[in-house]
Amino acid sequence: MGKYEITFEEIDFYVNQIIYELEISLHKLDYYPGNVIFKELTDKMGVEALTNVAQIFINNEHLEVLEYMSPEVHKFMLMWIDNIEFEYVDIPALIVTKEKEHVITESIIENHDKNKRRRL
DSSP, rough: HHHHHHHHHHHHHHHHHHHHHHOGGGGGGGGHHHHHHHHHHHHOHHHHHHHHHHHHTTOTTTTSGGGGHHHHHHHHHHHHHHHHOOOSSSHHHHHHHHHHHHHHHHHHHEEEEEHHHHHH
């Protein structure tokens, strides 16, 4: 379970953040469009967390990790299953996009640091 602990903490954090912003309880999250909530959550999540959740389902580990999930993580996993069926979000494309953004950001920061050192 250790390999998913950080991922579950991240999911838990973002689900709780949405619940707080909407001023609702977890069970009332079902009253909101699942595809909208799921998209918002996946947009906030990092590449590693998205990749880990995808691996849970690819490797059929979802039943094995069920006991380690908080109710918030479980709710997100149910949304993920719905996404598999209805394809609200193209997860592989989202992961690639986020990876590209990360590489570009790192490159910009690196170039900025080099230019800063040259001026000194």
